[in-house]
Amino acid sequence: MNTAEKWHGTTIVLLRKGGETIVAGDGQVSLGNTVLKSKAKKVRKIDSRGVIAGFAGSTADALTLFERLEAKLEKHAGNLQRAAVELAKDWRSDKFLRRLEALMAVADKNHSFIISGTGDVLEPEDGIIGIGSGGNYALAAAKVLIETDMKAEEIARKALKVASDICVFTNNNVTMEKI
Template identity: 55%
Template sequence: MKESFHGTTILAVMRNGRLAVAGDGQVTLGDSIIKHGARKVRRIYDGKIIVGFAGSTADAMTLSSRLEAKLEQYGGNLTRSAVELAKEWRTDKYMRRLEAMMIAAEKDKMLLLSGNGDVIEPDGGVLSIGSGAQSARSAAEALFRHTDMDARSIVEASMEIAGSICIYTNNSVTVEEF
């Protein structure tokens, strides 16, 4: 029986011209934690794009590399690059097997990309993926609506809340921001 990897929460918040993307560091195999400090949020394309990924690490790294290649091909246009990647992801025999999701963001835009061909820009300022996505998003939405906290403070507080609720999320958080 193939063991599955779990343990990712990625949260992005855009507020008042600032963007913060956070990811927890926990990776589990079956019912065991095998890593506490994985880095699931990083910058690509000369630091102009922040990506956060959930799913198989090798698959997520493949998607990150392919997105960066699309960004090079389309002059840094994130939306066009994301759409072209999503089309390829959905139609290519090899890529269809990739088990990951990704948030890709630049200073004024954040997108969710999936293997179903989805490229979604949220209506509001909060976006999340992964095992603890609902916990993190719920906390972030409440803080976004009912406080004056900045984007980084919201993602940090929300990830702490998600880490206290979701067994696949920890409090070893990486944050990248614009």
């Protein structure tokens, strides 16, 4: 692989409306300017804890972090806020984990967070998160659409459609989970 080529892709949007929490992601995985996969699943659900998560970045790294999040949720009896903080602390300080390149958007019925490898655990004021290469486009669209009569699922789909129309590393193959 040419060292100038980088893995690109992923747009994740997370939002809350009408008692529903939605995490949706596109399906494109790119290496440089080549699409390698169009139907990747970048959104996961932890049914036993009522948590949904979307990840941007290296797939293997993101899956490792998802497994770690699941373990933290088990350890802290499903307390997402505590699990997110503990995961971020481990991610920042552990020699193995700190090399992982990913970003996570996670939510339960009460909280939404962005978790990063720099130790950040951020809760948006408006309950809307956009991460990944097209994250800012999806975030902007969701912020406008949240004020309409559209349902949460429709907003998430439309926000990803907007991102896919603008960002070359985002497609319109949507995977969605809701709680």
